[in-house]
Amino acid sequence: MKARVYVSFKRTVLDPQGQTVRGALRSLGHSSIAEVRQGKFFDIDIAPGAEREQAQREMDQIAREVLTNPVIEDYRVEFLD
């Protein structure tokens, strides 16, 4: 089973990396770029034999407690198969 956890800054949090990328793209002539926000994702392979429901609970726990800083970040869990 494969899960993907997306972690991104909350909408209200400034994203300096994204702003830097936007600035770089504009200076390269890409003037139609209005905003860039950067995030990260984790592709997680779960050993065969795990039950789907149990795996969903575990991924949610991992995303919430380990992969995300809840003060400034949001997460989303998606199963790829």
Added chain:
Amino acid sequence: MKARVYVSFKRTVLDPQGQTVRGALRSLGHSSIAEVRQGKFFDIDIAPGAEREQAQREMDQIAREVLTNPVIEDYRVEFLD
């Protein structure tokens, strides 16, 4: 228009960040985690009025030439609307 560019290490490239996360998860008791690979994504807002086909070409160029290191990384472009 909104595009998302996913950038991840090529399959053949070692991902030390992902391995560190896997190690941390295992030490926390998540023994069913077989592998973790980390990637990043860029949410790009394109100013209104752009044509879809032109925007697709531009996003592909941006992903290839600016956001990705082609020696070690792959990318994928997705439009969210």
